[in-house]
Amino acid sequence: MVSLQDETVVPFALVLPDGRRVVAELDDESARVIVEGGGTLTLARSEPHILRAVDGFEVAMPVEALLPLLAHLFARRPKIEVAQLTLPASEDWVREAIRGGIVQLAELGEGGLRLTAHRGAFWQHPGLWLKGRASGQTPLAYAMSGDKRHPKRPPKPVGEVYRRHMPRFKADFSIRAIDIEGDLATFNHWMNLDSVAEFWNERGDLDQHRAYLKTVEADPHMISFVGCFDDAPFAYFEMYWAKEDRVSPFFDVQDYDRGLHLLVGDSRHQGPGKVEAWFRAVLHYMFLDDPRTQRVIGDPRIDHVRWIEYMQKQGFVRLKEFDLPHKRSELIFIERETFFGPPHSGPA
Numbered sequence: 001m002v003s004l005q006d007e008t009v010v011p012f013a014l015v016l017p018d019g020r021r022v023v024a025e026l027d028d029e030s031a032r033v034i035v036e037g038g039g040t041l042t043l044a045r046s047e048p049h050i051l052r053a054v055d056g057f058e059v060a061m062p063v064e065a066l067l068p069l070l071a072h073l074f075a076r077r078p079k080i081e082v083a084q085l086t087l088p089a090s091e092d093w094v095r096e097a098i099r100g101g102i103v104q105l106a107e108l109g110e111g112g113l114r115l116t117a118h119r120g121a122f123w124q125h126p127g128l129w130l131k132g133r134a135s136g137q138t139p140l141a142y143a144m145s146g147d148k149r150h151p152k153r154p155p156k157p158v159g160e161v162y163r164r165h166m167p168r169f170k171a172d173f174s175i176r177a178i179d180i181e182g183d184l185a186t187f188n189h190w191m192n193l194d195s196v197a198e199f200w201n202e203r204g205d206l207d208q209h210r211a212y213l214k215t216v217e218a219d220p221h222m223i224s225f226v227g228c229f230d231d232a233p234f235a236y237f238e239m240y241w242a243k244e245d246r247v248s249p250f251f252d253v254q255d256y257d258r259g260l261h262l263l264v265g266d267s268r269h270q271g272p273g274k275v276e277a278w279f280r281a282v283l284h285y286m287f288l289d290d291p292r293t294q295r296v297i298g299d300p301r302i303d304h305v306r307w308i309e310y311m312q313k314q315g316f317v318r319l320k321e322f323d324l325p326h327k328r329s330e331l332i333f334i335e336r337e338t339f340f341g342p343p344h345s346g347p348a
Contacts, residue, residue: 014068014128024068030054033069035061043069043085048077052086052111063097066117067128070102074119076167078348081119088112101125123346126288131160136290145221150243151255153220161225162285164347166277171229173281175237178224180213186233187213190265199301200263201326221245227262227278234266237282247299250322250331256292257333259299277347280314284347287336294336299329308332315339 014022020036031051033041038061043051051069066085073083086109089097094106094113101124105116126134138154156177163174178187188209191202202212216222221244227235242248242257260282264270269278286296300307302321308330312318315338319331340346 014064016062016064022065022068024072026069026072031069031072033061033065035065038062038065041065041087049073049080049083051084053088063093063100063102066097066102067122067125070117070122071128074122074346075348081342081345083117083119085115085117086111086113087115089115119345120340120342123284123348124288124291124340126291129162129164129284130288131163132157134289136292145244148244148248150221150241153241156217156220156223161289162281164281164284166281168277169229169274172231173278174228174231175225175282175285176228178213178226178236180210180217183226183233184210184213186265187236190236190263193265195267196263196265199304227282229269229278232266234269235262235264235278237262239286242297246324247297247322247329247331251297251319251333254294256290257295257297258286258290258293259297260286261298275310276314280347283314283334283339287339295333296339297331297333299324299331302328302330 013024016022020038022036023034025032025034026045029045031043031045033043041053041061042055044054045051069085070083073080085103089112091113094103094115097103097115098106101121103115103117104121107114107116126136133154135154138152141152142149143152144150158177160174160176163172165172184206188204188206190196191200191204191209197203202209204212213224216224216238221241223239225237225239226233227237238261240259240261242253242259243255245259247253247259262282269275283296287293298311298316299322300311308318311332311334314334316332316334319333321328321330323329
């Protein structure tokens with residue numbers, strides 16, 4: 001698994017599985033990709049998204065070395081959908097780059113092979129953003145929960161599961177599994193806020209909220225997470241596998257559909273631009289954690305009109321109204337293809 005450091009200022013850096021560091025540097029006219037112990041690739045930049053190698057290409061450079069360069073192009077320029085790189089690379093190297101999903105097309109052109117990389121594909125590289133073992137690495141096996149047949153879910157993660165730097169806010173956004181005792185006081189404070197209690201209806205003391213979190217912990221189809229900016233908690237995310245959930249009778253639920261409940265406990269992170277950034281990052285994690293997940297659903301209370309309208313602006317589709325024991329809800333969902341395709345093309 002590779003990991004990407006999206007730094008507040010350039011360069012972007014990537015660490016390969018063998019521990020070598022890859023750095024990409026980019027300005028208005030040129031770019032360089034430097035592999036520790038593996039050479040340097042220098043490119044001239046004719047357009048923001050078009051680059052051409054100006055010297056010999058080091059064939060020892062792994063195909064993943066292009067990822068920090070693509071991070072520059074796609075993470076910092078949200079309107080760029082396609083990047084083109086012309087390199088004097090071997091056919092074997094290019095074939096590996098396509099098989100690895102680094103680029104999607106190769107054509108013979110002046111100066112070498114012209115490689116095309118798409119924004120939506122770039123954002124689907126789990127190794128860039130995920131921490132630890134993803135749910136998608138669990139082999140398929142089926143289990144029964146009551147009368148529901150569903151894939152056997154993996155053990156719940158511990159610690160951090162996702163991290164991404166957000167240059168606009170000069171901060172790291174991350175998601176980690178909740179620590180019940182360590183996060184209990186914060187969770188209790190959030191649940192007793194008027195803005196949260198209006199929709200969650202879970203006011204209570206520490207013992208009540210400890211019991212709530214332990215109930216979620218004991219349920220294989222649900223996971224409690226904390227959202228952080230620069231490691232300071234600001235939100236609670238409750239993710240669930242929809243096949244085993246009480247919402248499953250109300251739509252054609254698929255094996256790896258996932259659902260999301262959330263609350264924001266720190267109003268400093270509720271501005272329109274910031275909400276869009278972290279909300280799309282949460283969806284990004286949910287789609288990356290298991291590539292078999294084709295839909296993320298929500299079931300907000302029907303009178304939470306502003307949130308439903310906001311979700312629609314992010315690409316969600318309203319499916320139906322339905323009744324749960326404690327509320328009348330709107331079933332709403334977004335598909336993987338929609339999330340990673342234009343005009344959104346991923347989390348940025």
